[in-house]
Amino acid sequence: MAAPYPLTDDQIAAYARDGWVHLPGFLDEATMQQLEQSYMALLRRELPVPGRDYCDMTGGYDRPIEQYSILNVMLPRRYHPRLCGDAYETRARGVAARLLGDDIDVDYDQLVAKPPGKADAVFHWHQDLGYWPITADTRTATFWLAFDDTDLDNGCLKFVDGSHREPELRPHRPLLGSRDENHTLVAVVDEQRDPIRCARLRRGDVTVHHERALHGSGGNTSSRWRRGWVLAFRSQATIAQERALGFTHSHNDDVQVLTWIGAQTLRG
Template sequence: MATNPISSRAAIFREDGYARIGELLSSAEVDLYRAIYDRFLTGEIYCGDKRSDLGAGSAHSDGAAENITQIMWPSALYPPLLELPLHERGLALAREMIGDDAVLDFDMLIDKAPHTGMPTPWHQDAAYWVDLPDTRAVSIWVALDESILDNGCMWYVRGSHETPIRAHWPVGAGGGALECECSEDEPGATPVPLTPGHAAAHAGGTLHYSRGNTTDGHRRAYILNYRPADMVRLEREKGMDHGLKDNVRTVRNAAAR
């Protein structure tokens, strides 16, 4: 763990299991990321089977609108993202939150299409992960659109990162999403609206969810996940890479066509 003084937002993160971070991207940078993001959504940047609809339990096909589009490892599918500012700033923030040994574990895009109305169910990220001896982890959720109640801003349950991981089960037809018992009435449940370019951070055990998008616009978010370097190495030894190898293979195969 880092021995530097703990910042006020890191103290809030460790106490509550989540924290508002403030601005990570300027308005001009948000525009740049939106343009790249939309290249993923339109299919201009090939995603293969690393694109899925968390709200329907099926992969993107036949041009059908997705309720909750998830694209794993955008930085592997489109490496120029690594040269842009978000990954550098995200790493600095992760080290502030959980310690100087933090490294990128994986990144992903999650978009809620207009008028789809499909909520992301309550869950804890740790329910998806392999058991590790050091459970420090931070997910940095960056809003690229105005994130409000009506389009699916994040909700977090204060202090839930200090409680056991709840029983989870697959959502719907098996699109890979998990859910657990929780609701907006849970003590400590708090919505966290964000303006474009602003971010929130949450721990691996923090209960969170978002409502469906009932507005005319998209709710695009870029999420970066970090944990200690030794734990990423151990994770990989256990066979958990969040689809990284398959993504690299997908990109190479697409380029060869």
């Protein structure tokens, strides 16, 4: 069993202050190589992933997979159950329990890979909570594990420091004039004034972010891949509440739920 990650008091304080924290050297190279085999098997479709759980996050459903800009696999643990309880999950669970408390579990996971030379592989600014159903307890710790070194040129994550402490979620506007044209919403961010910080990671590092942390990432204009593995922990009570609504974070879920952004829009 892997030793727990030696989370420091300073890292816990950074998470509370900024809404995210960079944890270097989270997994060693031997573990990364093992995980990478599963990652690539899913990405190459050697393991079947049905429907919209394998998609292009930029919304380009009508093009061949080789042309996708952000290869996205929802719920790898559902389609490759051997991953459950792996070294990543075990280490992340320990950190999540220290940040949130012991009553947590894995809510969902996701692979997000930007191939080289995809300038349009942009994750627009957003707050994760806004997309989720309204629950009494919102506590979340979302891990993002880097399989490639990341920097601005290959589309590293960027965060607005302290945004999780704002009293309201930021307004989110449809990317294109209306949501009928494109589902994507973009949070209002002032790129000149908001305190934006980039997460420049080495392979095997993670970031952990809060459900209200404003974040996004730019396109990949480099000749390198940018592959990440998202693993989100929430309280067992919240997970049960989501599942009771039929909400599993699968893109194949056929449910209409009132989300935090939906409620904000209704309030005007």
